[in-house]
Amino acid sequence: MDIFKQITLWLASGTELAAALVIALATIEAVVRAVALFLNRSVRTPNLSDHAGHDAKEEVRLKLGRWLALALEFELAADILRTAVAPTWNEIGQLAAIAVLRTALNFFLQREIDQAEARAAKRVAGGRAGGA
């Protein structure tokens, strides 16, 4: 029977490792893009309008957020795996807490993406009206 528990624990560790990998790579990507953006801005500030610069920054931020949502999905899966092995009250409480945290983070992230999209759509509409 122990071998089954071992498999489950092993899978949980692997899933957690995947989450850590996703977070690490996403962070590196965000940092690289932010640095590139910063260097770009200082080279040609006059050409880059405020809106374009703001949009680019927001995109870096939202992309990192989407990666984090995926990582949270992995971590929640790992916690679900862990509850299978003789769950104590402590572990059950931790799973509940992580589920709540993750849902809250996802909710705010989604709201942020929706708002950013609405703003971009508005600007496109405004640009068209101004051009006509």
Added chain:
Amino acid sequence: MTDAALAWGSLLIETAGALVIGWYGLRALAALASRAPIEAARLLMIEGVVTGLSLKLAATLLKTTELGGWDAIGRFAAVFALRTLIKQLFVWERGRLSARTQEVANT
């Protein structure tokens, strides 16, 4: 005799659920490696958790025969409630996410 068989069955189903979640996790990583969108990987992960949790819920139900004491019953109830809740959460999120992907594809 019956109890032992049920315990074994529960353990097998539980492990099957764990393997399903692990398998979908690998598929999600593979999707990311082949430059699929993040949302596609998230949908895969959600799919795996929903399927795995269904199996795990079945395993939890089989374990009711070996419950002894209020503490064990309380923990059983908590795990069962939590698994049901998380499953509902994932199903809801899947609906929202696939609706959004559809929206983006249409525009």
